[in-house]
Amino acid sequence: MHDYFLPFGPQHPALAEPMHIKLRVDGETIVGSELVLGYNHKGIEKSFEARPWVKGVYLSERVCGICGHYHTSCYCQGIESLMGLEIPERAEYIRLIIAEVERLHSHLFGLGIVAWEIGLDTLFHYIFRDRELVMDTQELLTGNRVHFVMNVIGGVRRDFSLGQAREVERALKKLEDRVDYYLGIFRNDASVKNRLRHIGYLSKPKAKQFTPVGPNVRASGIDYDVRETGYSAYKHLEFKPIIGQGGDALERCLIRLKECKQSIGLIRASLANMDRLPKETSLKIPAAINIRQGLETVSRVEAPRGELLYYIRSAGDRPYRVKIRTPTYQTFHALEEMLKGYAIADVPVILASLDPCFSCTDRMTLIDDKTRKERIVTKHEILHMGGGSHGR
Amino acid sequence: MNLLPEVIKRLFSKPSTRRYPKERPTLPDGFRGKVAWSRDTCIFCMLCAVNCPTNAIAINKEQGTWAIDTGKCIFCGKCHDVCPTTPKSVNNSEKFELAEYDKAKFAHVYKK
């Protein structure tokens, strides 16, 4: 039996965004795969260099729709550490609450997609119906269902009223019941377990070798969660990351559901803690921010998909270079390993169980047209490509 | 078969679909829709136009007009934040149905 190439993507009903996996298939078993990205490249890292710090915050939100708030939090956190600022405690709590609400949104979205990929679109519709509760909460708290623009450098823009806090509690109560129901389905439904158990298995040594991040690595038994470092208001709350030992798609889904429950708990605790804090939500920052040239920092947050990392280097009134290392980009290194030996039918399931976000992920590579060789682009070349806003 | 009870129950209950446009959504306070100015309180300080991240606002003091380009606006609400008057003269209204067939219609001009 000779093997043939099956192109998975870039146009494919299973994929929400374009990506290309060259699958080498023998019958229905996958013997090798090659990942080709680049369809979503937006040039955001370069755009940062053209914008002053304050405008860059709006840009960072638009890196991704599902985890936009995490990107702004990370960027603002980085700038605040460059300026040596400590934002008010109330602002930290508000950032945390919005972040955890967005985590709920993101996890429910990912689980709904998994349900759709295994062919059970009834579960997909049920999960997305409950996701609407989270969307309504987001709209209530921030004014929009995605792209919240809650963060400013020095704190947050809005505060929560008592009425809003009550609405949030009502929504959380309903969500808790629904998450329990879905935990029951994913644990007990035979046809769901049939498609998810032992699929896309990543053992602990392999996970250490390929280092995915987020729930994907926590499902393989490795304890890695940036929230443990106690950034933002996590230092005031009791937080322990949820670890699983299964390593397969089912375990990843269960960990996401358990993290939903954990998020609900964190939001409740934050709302309770916020009561006794002073009303200040942001520091007074001058309109034109100037940071000493050459200062650099690395800022990390735990986005729903894993560790999100921003490297920021200042060039005065704007960044010299912003490097965004998104969690999905890191997790894709393990994809090839996870696909080996499984059937074509399992490819979308494995991909969905990683909860990928292609919008965040794209990077480009230079291919020489004549020799057809790829080469790595150096930092110097990136900075001075496209006309460059430097020359400094 | 775990879904079966839920499936049967939902068959006989009202669907969650909102029959838009017959049924309208209820928008919360603080919803960020189309930008609008309050003609009486604006002092033409131009702070909103200067601070807009996408330069979507154009204000003409002599003619007394405020123009918002809905195509460029990102509905962030920064204009509302920086407005110095009390009560604020520029708000995000509740209008969100802003689609047009003609791009020129995106620029909306309010006159005094």
Next chain:
Amino acid sequence: MAADMLLILIFQLLVFPGFAAAFFAGFLYMGLSRKIAAHMQHRIGPPVRQPFYDFIKLMSKENITTKGTIGVLATLCPVVSFASMMTVLMFIPIAGFQLISFPGSVFVVIYFLIMSSAFFAIAGFAAGNPFATVGSIREITQLFSYEFPFIVSLITIGLLTGFQIVPYSAIGFPFALFAFFMGVLGKLMLPPFHIPEAEQEIVAGPLTEYSGPRLALFELARAAGYWTLVSLGAVFFLGASDIITFIVYSAVMLLALIIFRTVFARIRIDQAFRLYWFVVAPLALIDLIRVMVGMY
């Protein structure tokens, strides 16, 4: 006298239960299936008339043949598929209308049902697209999986009716009924056996390269499949003998198909193979042996 009979023959072929009934009732079943499944999923879904709209829209589109497709075969396959289903329909007594019946008609029914699925798979091979090829391979594998218990169940009841399709209530043979039902799920490619057409994995399976009138013909073949198999179930396994019982039993059968469609995730092809051969087939054989030794 002969002219009367000829007229009745033509009526049965073209109107009821033939072509027109297959067209209208088949699409109606498809529309109802989508509507009821949508309500079960807490949404309103498309109108029940939607499959008709789809058919009309597809027929009005341009017929495009891609370079790797064998055009003649691509047009022929849905026609043969549809025609096979129509042939099976002639043997089923629906509310008293039955075109042909002779001892041994059950075997003809089995043969033409297989032919309908086989030409669906051939259509995938004719398309010249790797996704379609994978889909067709799965379709043939699925055919090999469900066909054995399906045939066993038909023969079980056939032994009791002299191998003619007559109204017979098979409630006393639950395993045969179960095997038949699972076979229908496989043949109509309904969840959990919608493997050959798995949208998430192989785009549209065998139908990937089909659009326009050819796809409309496939939809017609599928509608005929719904009408034929649901009617066969209602008559041969649930015992519908007049129009009222026919409607009621068809509705029961359709509702069962809809519930299965909504509640189960898609099963993988190797798992489906094992399920059919190691679970459904032995159960079907139990009932066959019961009939053969007279224990009923």
